[in-house]
Amino acid sequence: MKASRRAAMGDSAHSSASVLRTLILALASALFVVTSALVVVTVRVARRVVMPAARAVDTRILGVDVPAQTITLARTPDTELPGRYGLFTTGATDYLKIGSVLSSDERSVTRKLLTEVEGDMHLAAEAAFSGWYFQKPEELHLPFTQEFIHTALGGCPAWLFPAGGGSDTWVIQIHGRGTTRSECLRAVPVFESVGITTLVVSYRNDGDAPRTRSGSYALGATEWRDVDAAIGWARRRGAERIVLMGWSMGGAIALQVALGSAHREHIAGLVLESPVVDWRTVLAYQGRALGLPAPVTGLAIETLRADWTTPATHADGGIPFDRLDIVARATELRHPVLILHSDDDGFVPSTASHRLAEARPDLVELQSFTTARHTKLWNYDQERWTDAIRDWLRRQDLAPAEEGAP
Structure with a gap:
């Protein structure tokens, strides 16, 4: 009898242990599946940030x-x-x-x-x-030449629109992520009207300029060197004062040039249209818009920061998000900045632009728009947009005052 009870108890214990092992294996399998899915989603999000993509059908x-x-x-x-x-x-x-x-x-x-x-x-x-509107430089009916800027990677195509009167003030325009130089054509007549020569540049991996090994964006962390080469090119052709105008990611690039260029003393100011001032703010906003849990966006950012993950993300190296955060680096700014940004941007939130203007009211002027969407301020209100740039240029003594103006 006792032996029978012991056998029954042993069978029960064995059965309980078997159930427990099965449960542990099931939980481990489920955890593995969830972890694998999280890794796949995180890498996919990270790769989407740095890899150039075809124009989205919207x-x-x-x-x-x-x-x-x-x-x-x-x-x-x-x-x-x-x-x-x-x-x-x-x-x-x-x-x-x-x-x-x-x-x-x-x-x-x-x-x-x-x-x-x-x-x-x-x-x-x-x-x-x-928001491009103009697709080709010929549509502006202004004199221009095709140029090539020598950079460490090779020749980067550029359009040069010389201003009349031999002014030594130039603007170098920098387009945004996933676009080309045509994005910048809307601003050429504004600068031409006040006698400023415009150089519209390309940069690595944008489809016009040379490609790096991976062909991926560094979100401004390396692209700025191609724009810095363009400043040197302009200086050798008579430019003394350089205005940088950046659109969207081009704004992030312009800010990196302003902080890191060997030609900083020749930079007279920056005009930023719908700019990326802090990438983490932008990526968190876009993650919410896509319905991604905040931890996934955070993991994607950390994945992009690391060098060891680059084989998975296809990046050329880790993205230095701290260096790209200009709100945190606001005390380093030395040049006057005009920011044109819509609070209804819908892609790059204006929050970091507001924070930068609040951190450096001595240098940064923010012109806030409403209704207009990302990089479409000219399209929505061309008169206000144009007047804002012209007035700022005049206040910085970069353009002649209007006749009759005090």
């Missing part, structure tokens, strides 16, 4: 009225904006200029076509809404 063409020369688009926060814009398309043409909103409803927006469309032109439904 709207649909719902119809074109050829007799009326209008186009109807799916309604989005961008397509409903007042002003004039560009539309990247596929089919009979790759780019259209579009004008003011003529009508709208809950799902669609009808706008005026500024590029003529003919009846036999077929356009695919997928399209990308853009």
